[in-house]
Amino acid sequence: MKKILVLHTGGTISMHEDADGDVETGAENPLVQAKVTFPNIELEVENIFNLPSEHIGPSHMLQLQKRISEAKNDFDGVVITHGTDTLEETAFFLDSTLKVSFPIVITGAMRSSNELGSDGLYNYQSALRVAADDTSKNRGVIVVMNDEIHAARFVTKTHTTNVATFASPLSGTMGLLTKRQIIYFYDLPQREVLSDVDINKNIPVLKAYAGMDGQLLKLLADANIDGIIIEALGAGNLSREAARGVEYLLAKNTPVVIVSRSFNGVAAPVYDYLGGGVQLEKSGAIFASSINGPKARLKLLIGLSNNLSKEHLETYLHGI
Numbered sequence: 001m002k003k004i005l006v007l008h009t010g011g012t013i014s015m016h017e018d019a020d021g022d023v024e025t026g027a028e029n030p031l032v033q034a035k036v037t038f039p040n041i042e043l044e045v046e047n048i049f050n051l052p053s054e055h056i057g058p059s060h061m062l063q064l065q066k067r068i069s070e071a072k073n074d075f076d077g078v079v080i081t082h083g084t085d086t087l088e089e090t091a092f093f094l095d096s097t098l099k100v101s102f103p104i105v106i107t108g109a110m111r112s113s114n115e116l117g118s119d120g121l122y123n124y125q126s127a128l129r130v131a132a133d134d135t136s137k138n139r140g141v142i143v144v145m146n147d148e149i150h151a152a153r154f155v156t157k158t159h160t161t162n163v164a165t166f167a168s169p170l171s172g173t174m175g176l177l178t179k180r181q182i183i184y185f186y187d188l189p190q191r192e193v194l195s196d197v198d199i200n201k202n203i204p205v206l207k208a209y210a211g212m213d214g215q216l217l218k219l220l221a222d223a224n225i226d227g228i229i230i231e232a233l234g235a236g237n238l239s240r241e242a243a244r245g246v247e248y249l250l251a252k253n254t255p256v257v258i259v260s261r262s263f264n265g266v267a268a269p270v271y272d273y274l275g276g277g278v279q280l281e282k283s284g285a286i287f288a289s290s291i292n293g294p295k296a297r298l299k300l301l302i303g304l305s306n307n308l309s310k311e312h313l314e315t316y317l318h319g320i
């Protein structure tokens with residue numbers, strides 16, 4: 001018998017459609033009444049929040065982290081249900097801050113509980129199966145949706161409405177569920193887990209574009225932010241004006257982290273001219289190779305919260 005802790009947080013998976021076809025949160029989470037019985041799984045269910053995932057932030061993620069840490073000796077796994085809009089951020093936060101061997105599985109839905117073709121209950125059942133499976137241990141946080149298993153580190157929401165929205169463009173799908181089997185295709189590289197988080201740090205994410213000037217970067221530097229993530233062009237390049245803005249930030253000792261605004265691939269210094277990645281790195285910007293802007297924001301938040309030295313912060317952010 002496997003004992004699984006279920007933490008419902010809200011999102012479309014626990015919402016319903018009203019008479020006008022609009023999706024809303026109800027007083028009751030329909031998943032709590034749902035019949036999900038597996039002969040070998042015992043559930044303990046907690047409605048930790050009932051929020052759309054746009055209302056979830058690092059303080060809620062920290063609450064989840066604490067609840068899961070407390071649970072590690074009493075349960076064989078955890079399933080979290082969550083809205084899909086920020087699901088990858090909660091998954092990444094927990095993956096980066098929790099060192100536990102039992103499976104932590106996050107799932108959600110793209111269609112609410114009473115819509116035709118609703119995927120919530122199916123994904124919930126799949127998540128429970130994955131969490132109760134021994135092959136899911138020691139894999140960090142896992143996202144299960146639409147018969148696929150993804151690693152929190154690589155997964156991202158790729159479509160606004162399609163049920164096949166979650167994908168791992170860089171690494172590929174980590175595993176699959178069939179009717180009878182759970183199959184993993186690869187193991188993940190080691191990651192550094194750091195548990196302290198100061199949720200009050202101010203770290204904006206900015207997307208680069210053709211013709212970007214440095215004005216906003218300078219304003220942010222003067223506003224004494226704790227760090228900034230720039231979703232740069234291509235492999236990690238900026239306009240000349242934006243590069244000067246980066247220099248201004250760095251002169252004020254504000255950490256600048258470069259990721260790519262491209263949907264796929266690794267950000268790395270390649271071009272040696274003003275605004276090119278090589279010069280950005282030489283001037284002190286840090287490349288976070290394999291993650292998107294919102295995940296890099298959480299990683300910088302965690303790195304700064306643990307008071308990492310400059311060198312350590314660099315290797316931490318570089319790491320896959």
Ligand SMILES: NC(=O)C[C@H](N)C(=O)O
Nearest residue numbers: 011012052053083084085
């Ligand atoms: N499909 C969803 O769950 C989207 C919803 N807006 C949420 O993130 O809460």
